[in-house]
Amino acid sequence: QKEVEQNSGPLSVPEGAIASLNCTYSDRGSQSFFWYRQYSGKSPELIMFIYSNGDKEDGRFTAQLNKASQYVSLLIRDSQPSDSATYLCAVSFRDDKIIFGKGTRLHILP
Amino acid sequence: KAGVTQTPRYLIKTRGQQVTLSCSPISGHRSVSWYQQTPGQGLQFLFEYFSETQRNKGNFPGRFSGRQFSNSRSEMNVSTLELGDSALYLCASSLGRKSSYEQYFGPGTRLTVT
Numbered sequence: 001q002k003e004v005e006q007n008s009g010p011l012s013v014p015e016g017a018i019a020s021l022n023c024t025y026s027d028r029g030s031q032s033f034f035w036y037r038q039y040s041g042k043s044p045e046l047i048m049f050i051y052s053n054g055d056k057e058d059g060r061f062t063a064q065l066n067k068a069s070q071y072v073s074l075l076i077r078d079s080q081p082s083d084s085a086t087y088l089c090a091v092s093f094r095d096d097k098i099i100f101g102k103g104t105r106l107h108i109l110p
Numbered sequence: 111k112a113g114v115t116q117t118p119r120y121l122i123k124t125r126g127q128q129v130t131l132s133c134s135p136i137s138g139h140r141s142v143s144w145y146q147q148t149p150g151q152g153l154q155f156l157f158e159y160f161s162e163t164q165r166n167k168g169n170f171p172g173r174f175s176g177r178q179f180s181n182s183r184s185e186m187n188v189s190t191l192e193l194g195d196s197a198l199y200l201c202a203s204s205l206g207r208k209s210s211y212e213q214y215f216g217p218g219t220r221l222t223v224t
Contacts, residue, residue, distance in 0.1 A: 032211045043200055043215040044153070088153065092211050097166050098143070102152035 002026055002093050006101035014109050019076040021104050023089030026070070032092040033065055033072045037085045038103065044088055048074060079108045112137065114203050114216035122222045128189040131219045133201030135182050141165070141206025142184040143213060144176060147198040159184055160206045188221075196223045 003026040013019040021035075032051055036044035050056045050063040050072065062075040072091075076083055086103040093099060115134045123129050135142050143166075144156040155168040159178035176186040182203075188195055198220050202213035 034212065036215075043198075043218050046212055046214060049212050090213075095166065096211075097155055097158075097168070098211060098213065099155065100145075100153040 002097065002099050004089055004091050004099050004101040006087075006089050006104045008102060009105040010107050011104055012107045012109055013079050015079055015081060017079055019079045019083065019106055019108070021074040021076075021087050021089075021106065023072045023074075023091075023101055024070055025072070025089075025091040025099075027091070027093045028067070028070060029094040030067075030070075030091045032098075033063070034090040034098075035061075035063060035074045036088040036090060036100075037083075038088060039085045076106075081108050081110050084108045114201060114214055116199075116201050116216035116219050118219060119217065120220045120222075122224065123191050124224055125191055125193060127191050128187060129191060129221060130185055130187045131199055131201075131221075133184045133186075133203075133216060135184070135201075135203030136214055139203035139205055139214075140182055141204045142178055142182065143202045143204070144184070144186050145200045145202065146170075147200055147218070148196075153200070156186065191223045193223050196221060 005024045035048040038044045048063040056063045060077045064073045088103045089101040117132045141160045143158040145153045147153045158166040162178045173189045178184045198218045200218045201216045204213045
């Protein structure tokens with residue numbers, strides 16, 4: 001059973017703080033990991049992808065991957081009200097299917 | 111470069127009818143995947159097409175089908191619509207190469223079945 005688990009939230013974070021979003025997955029052989037941001041009424045937008053263990057930084061976003069623990073996270077530094085959205089974690093499994101978690105709702109408090 | 115386009119954007123159908131949705135991928139992208147998104151189930155994978163061949167399929171009944179044309183444009187069809195088929199249908203395109211699975215979504219088609 002392929003599973004991607006996320007805390008549904010809402011996660012409330014004060015403006016300017018670091019938001020930390022977490023995701024676990026069931027297949028130890030998974031190779032590719034993605035974070036999407038979805039605003040209400042809009043389609044998902046790819047914001048980060050990571051393939052190797054460790055950290056990957058892009059602007060205010062950092063993706064962290066720990067394959068041994070089957071865990072991927074997204075950090076958002078200096079959170080802004082415009083970061084309020086649902087964040088979807090997606091994982092490609094060994095059969096090349098990409099499975100999405102149900103998402104974490106993030107609310108940045110002004 | 112133009113993004114993924116989907117038509118129509120909104121659709122209202124009655125139970126028992128069938129519907130066809132269309133997706134045009136980003137230029138140069140050869141893979142098109144379809145997803146169904148509902149509030150309760152989240153984003154669920156329907157199928158993926160690459161070079162006109164179905165490369166992967168999710169756990170949906172046979173009423174859901176798709177195809178891809180030589181220009182990479184894709185259509186999905188749902189026959190004998192049920193109320194539970196009401197959802198946002200999203201198409202995503204990618205280069206489709208192994209180890210390069212970054213997908214870019216279109217705006218979606220909102221299907222309402224009455």
